Structure formats: structure tokens, C-alpha cells
Amino acid sequence: MTKYEKPMVIANDELAEGVFAASGCYTVTATRHQEPQTGRVNVRFQVNAHHDASHTCDVQYLTLNFTKPVQFISTDAQGAELVSPLSKDSASNTIVLKLTYHNNRTDNIGIGDVTVFGDGDVDVSSASMTDVSN
Numbered sequence: 001m002t003k004y005e006k007p008m009v010i011a012n013d014e015l016a017e018g019v020f021a022a023s024g025c026y027t028v029t030a031t032r033h034q035e036p037q038t039g040r041v042n043v044r045f046q047v048n049a050h051h052d053a054s055h056t057c058d059v060q061y062l063t064l065n066f067t068k069p070v071q072f073i074s075t076d077a078q079g080a081e082l083v084s085p086l087s088k089d090s091a092s093n094t095i096v097l098k099l100t101y102h103n104n105r106t107d108n109i110g111i112g113d114v115t116v117f118g119d120g121d122v123d124v125s126s127a128s129m130t131d132v133s134n
Ligand SMILES: [Zn+2]
Pocket: 025, 026, 051, 053, 055, 056, 057, 131
């Protein structure tokens, strides 16, 4: 059994918008695919993560913090499972996904279709990824 620990997230205001320097071995960026809209809609995000470490890993937690509550809809990310909130019916400012990429020491992950439902101007306020030890 692996115990989930909430990752520490450090937002770096000096970097370009949507770029976050997370603790641990990943740098994660999250950018919205579409312009802000009015009303409640599906909003799709591009999430990129760069692994910079001397180890490999096979399981990750991706944490996305949003400016407004959203409901997770879908992603084709490898092995994706919704960890938090426990139900897709629940709206939350934080979504945690478990992923199963085999990451070599300096691999890049690109996820083009993280889709949530919420206000059309919602954005990601911070993003991070952490390894889960097997
Ligand atoms: Zn790592």
C-alpha cells in the first residue's frame, strides 16, 4: 500500500503564466486550450510535465489546483484514475489524478486533453506532479 501525501506546490510568479515550479522531480505547466467563455462549459487543458531526476518511476500523482470549483470530466492520460475528489459528481478546486507513465530520468509527459466542467473562465492556479513509490 502506498500512502498518499499531499504534494507541496510552489508557484513561481516570475515565470510565464501557467508555469509552475513544483517541489520534487517534476516541472509542470498547465494551459487552457480555449479563450475564456461565459456560462458553464467543458474546459480543456494542456498539461506538460518534465521529469528531472536520477531515478525512474512508474506511477505518479498529478495535482491540479483551479481558480474555481470544477468537476473532472476526462483525460486520455496513461492509466488515469481520479483520486480526489472521490466522485466525478463532486466539484472541487483541486483534482488529483493517478497516472502510470514509465518515466525515465529526463522524460517529458504531454497530456493534451485534461477536461473539466465549470465556469468558462476557470484556469489552473497551480500544478504539480509527484512520484508514487511502488
Ligand atoms: Zn521522479
